[in-house]
Amino acid sequence: MAEGIPFESRAERLPGSRRTRRAGRAGAGRGGARGQDGVSAASIFSLRPTISVCNNGQPADLKFCSTLSREGSEERKLLISGKSTQMATGRASNTVLSSLPLQMLLCLSGTYYALYFLATLLLLVYKSQVFTYPHSYLVLDLTLLFLMGILEAIRLYFGATGNLMEAEVPLAASLVLTMGGALLSAYFLLWQTLVLRADTALGAPLLVLHSLEAILEVVAIAAFLS
Structure with a gap:
């Protein structure tokens, strides 16, 4: 019982909680029992802050x-x-690699070609009625006009799809068809059987549109491949 007093006073002096003091008193009440390594319970609790x-x-x-x-x-x-x-x-x-100017130009070209097709068809009917127009040449011009319309629809579809999907293969197909359409527009502008001023006024803007579209399609294909 005499050895428990110093341990109790040491536990009271050490900073800690009430559990530390209670453990010190419990160790003192048990007669100051120690472990096998000689360390008291109060000293063990005093190591807790570390x-x-x-x-x-x-x-x-x-x-x-x-x-x-x-x-x-x-x-x-x-x-x-x-x-x-x-x-x-x-x-x-x-x-985004799609070309906005090309897409706008394709929409404009589609609208303009619809007007061009109707106007050229009416002019061919007018020239066959007013002027001497051989039947074989009339059939040739009408066939080329309808062929141009089919190629134009396919060209616009491939061009718009390839540009929006950023696919170079449809756009390359549209470029080839654009060159074909430019040749046909040049035919109706310069080499058809009877060329009137109305034909020149209608064909020149279409040829310009085809040329601009071909340039923009080449630029877009180069951007897709880079």
């Missing part, structure tokens, strides 16, 4: 826990930087 608990719930040294937290923060930084890089790459891969 022990910390990591994120996994296991007790560890404070320095070791700080190292883990530092490594965790570095991993989070790497993860955030990786996500930002992926977002930047995603924005770069989502860059």
